[in-house]
Amino acid sequence: MTPVYTPESMLLSLLLAFVIGQFLAWVYLRIHSGMSYSRTFTQSLVLLTMVVALVMFVIGNSIVTAFGLIGALAIIRFRNVLKDTRDTAFVFFALVLGMAVGSQRHLAAVIGAVALCSAAFYLHYTRFGSLSPYDGHLNCRLSGEDRQSADKSLGEVLTAHCHSARRVSVRESGGGAEYVYQVRLRDPNRSGELVVAMEGLTGVGEVGLVLRDEYAEI
Numbered sequence: 001m002t003p004v005y006t007p008e009s010m011l012l013s014l015l016l017a018f019v020i021g022q023f024l025a026w027v028y029l030r031i032h033s034g035m036s037y038s039r040t041f042t043q044s045l046v047l048l049t050m051v052v053a054l055v056m057f058v059i060g061n062s063i064v065t066a067f068g069l070i071g072a073l074a075i076i077r078f079r080n081v082l083k084d085t086r087d088t089a090f091v092f093f094a095l096v097l098g099m100a101v102g103s104q105r106h107l108a109a110v111i112g113a114v115a116l117c118s119a120a121f122y123l124h125y126t127r128f129g130s131l132s133p134y135d136g137h138l139n140c141r142l143s144g145e146d147r148q149s150a151d152k153s154l155g156e157v158l159t160a161h162c163h164s165a166r167r168v169s170v171r172e173s174g175g176g177a178e179y180v181y182q183v184r185l186r187d188p189n190r191s192g193e194l195v196v197a198m199e200g201l202t203g204v205g206e207v208g209l210v211l212r213d214e215y216a217e218i
Helices: 007-031 039-059 065-074 084-104 104-127 148-162 188-199
Strands: 136-142 160-174 176-185 204-211
Touching: 007 039, 007 084, 007 104, 039 084, 065 176, 084 104, 148 160, 148 176, 148 188, 148 204, 176 188, 188 204
Parallel strands: none
Antiparallel strands: 136 176, 136 204, 160 176
């Protein structure tokens, strides 16, 4: 079925492209992590979806117009280098969704947006592709005569602040012991509370917590 290109259908498609583009940008904003975030890139996802939808209307069924636009777009040079491969995936999301809206396949655009963004959420929150289930390493030093009591108190604090904690090494020296744990925190944004709680324990000192970058395995 050949789509009917009317001013009303164009406005409807551009509005839908704006809504879907904002939804896509919101998902990108929610799952983004790292140092490469750019507000202009997030905004460009919205505009790119709308631009591609408009391009599809301009092309219509004209092959001559399509080749003309390809030639015009070839002149444009994009100097922005995407540092994150997932950013590239979101650019393709915007392109494909814009094409679907511009060709008036609105249902396909909506279903595609929901499916793609659901997959992005799933991959983000399940940490798919991560080699380690732990957030980082925690080290502390136990000293004093009542090491057993300090060890028990330490375990209670770790249980309160961590989903899981695994002791990976113990080094005895100078009447004390240095413990190193792999920890998975209940809330990585509140990691400082774990350090403060451990520093308040009797016989526990020299507490240090090193959190890994989400995309760099340690």
